Amino acid sequence: MSLTIIKGTILSAPAFGKLEVTENGFLIAENGKITGVFPVLPEAYAGAPVEDFGDALVLQTMADLHLHAPQYPMLGTGMDRPLLEWLDTYAFPTEARFSDPGYAREIYSRLAGELIAGGTTRVCMFSSLHREGTLILMEELEKAGVTGYVGKVNMDRNGGKNLQETTEESISETLRWLEECQDFRQIRPILTPRFIPSCTNGLMEFLGRLAKERELPAQSHLSENTGEIQLVASLHPDCRQYWECYAKYGLWNDRTIMAHCVWSDERERQAMAEAGVTAVHCADSNQNICSGVAPVRVMMQEGVKVALGSDIAGGDRLNMFDVAAASIRASKARRILDNLQTDFLTVLEAWYLATSSGAAYFGEKPGFAPGNSLHAMVLADDSLPQPHPLTPQERLERAIYLRQPSAIRALWSDGVRRF
Ligand code: GUN
Numbered sequence: 001m002s003l004t005i006i007k008g009t010i011l012s013a014p015a016f017g018k019l020e021v022t023e024n025g026f027l028i029a030e031n032g033k034i035t036g037v038f039p040v041l042p043e044a045y046a047g048a049p050v051e052d053f054g055d056a057l058v059l060q061t062m063a064d065l066h067l068h069a070p071q072y073p074m075l076g077t078g079m080d081r082p083l084l085e086w087l088d089t090y091a092f093p094t095e096a097r098f099s100d101p102g103y104a105r106e107i108y109s110r111l112a113g114e115l116i117a118g119g120t121t122r123v124c125m126f127s128s129l130h131r132e133g134t135l136i137l138m139e140e141l142e143k144a145g146v147t148g149y150v151g152k153v154n155m156d157r158n159g160g161k162n163l164q165e166t167t168e169e170s171i172s173e174t175l176r177w178l179e180e181c182q183d184f185r186q187i188r189p190i191l192t193p194r195f196i197p198s199c200t201n202g203l204m205e206f207l208g209r210l211a212k213e214r215e216l217p218a219q220s221h222l223s224e225n226t227g228e229i230q231l232v233a234s235l236h237p238d239c240r241q242y243w244e245c246y247a248k249y250g251l252w253n254d255r256t257i258m259a260h261c262v263w264s265d266e267r268e269r270q271a272m273a274e275a276g277v278t279a280v281h282c283a284d285s286n287q288n289i290c291s292g293v294a295p296v297r298v299m300m301q302e303g304v305k306v307a308l309g310s311d312i313a314g315g316d317r318l319n320m321f322d323v324a325a326a327s328i329r330a331s332k333a334r335r336i337l338d339n340l341q342t343d344f345l346t347v348l349e350a351w352y353l354a355t356s357s358g359a360a361y362f363g364e365k366p367g368f369a370p371g372n373s374l375h376a377m378v379l380a381d382d383s384l385p386q387p388h389p390l391t392p393q394e395r396l397e398r399a400i401y402l403r404q405p406s407a408i409r410a411l412w413s414d415g416v417r418r419f
Pocket residue numbers: 068083087091194195221224285311314
């Protein structure tokens with residue numbers, strides 16, 4: 001049996017907008033599963049080794065529910081075009097390079113390392129359309145200790161010369177990829193039609209059938225940009241709204257992840273709430289490529305499941321603390337656009353979305369609940385100046401907006417200490 005006892009100022013997000021604080025507390029896990037958080041070491045563990053991090057914060061790790069691994073090399077560049085032009089000009093040529101397995105290995109090992117170093121241990125990730133590159137991505141993530149889902153992207157139209165499959169290739173490569181990734185444990189496959197403009201009806205039919213037969217989850221993009229929405233309407237005149245194009249093929253259920261949903265109106269949001277679809281809010285990306293400002297707090301109030309995504313490289317930040325701060329700023333922009341009639345996200349609300357809400361997609365209960373697998377990190381803030389002695393909540397707020405160099409001192413992913 002393995003036993004982990006972590007001592008520090010333990011903070012967790014047990015509900016939207018709520019903070020649980022245990023100062024000088026003990027976070028205990030046995031065989032990688034959380035036993036509980038205790039203000040005093042229980043008698044049963046007397047004499048057991050304790051990893052004491054003093055006054056440092058012990059936090060849940062982050063979940064990034066939408067990002068594009070093969071766009072990592074273009075991070076911080078190419079922010080001057082709207083979505084459809086941005087894809088053709090920057091994203092597709094960048095992804096095309098991942099036909100080279102050596103290049104994929106080099107880039108993906110760096111990406112996996114940066115995720116773990118930044119406190120992200122759960123992901124839902126897009127690879128490129130390349131089967132081999134996707135397997136390399138899964139390997140590198142698993143090696144680094146990142147858990148979650150990765151999808152080989154399906155795209156059999158509108159990808160241009162260098163980033164497109166035939167329908168037959170897309171089908172056979174997807175089936176082969178599913179065969180070849182069966183031995184991964186921490187990283188599982190997720191079906192990934194890029195978005196409606198990238199996939200013919202025949203391919204969508206195949207993916208819908210496959211999802212049902214093999215009980216696979218699916219991820220894609222929804223209502224990100226007005227030009228995209230118009231294009232989708234012209235491709236599927238039988239669908240009243242964008243989401244119906246996914247629903248038509250059976251890719252609309254409680255294991256479906258939809259990135260963005262910036263322009264989803266009340267009816268589309270209702271469809272998400274009813275089906276249990278998770279909407280992934282990507283505030284940095286939506287601003288960088290001028291997509292819009294998603295009504296993220298309204299979605300929450302309407303009962304839509306919401307998580308956060310970095311959406312690199314539309315988003316320019318891989319770090320989920322930064323992404324949480326961006327979602328707060330975006331919600332304030334939304335409030336201004338709504339004539340101050342809607343509420344902005346509080347720090348605790350955004351933090352819940354980045355942690356517990358993302359983890360819920362993987363079947364976890366909120367916070368450091370007993371039975372959850374141990375995903376935790378230790379964050380130091382001792383070298384930052386203090387205006388006055390800060391409360392634990394103030395320290396968390398500052399950590400979202402500002403961190404000292406190498407702030408994360410230790411991290412556990414799925415029960416295993418990674419550094
Ligand atoms: N829609 C389809 N593909 C993409 C992508 O790579 N990034 C973003 N932001 N939106 C997309």
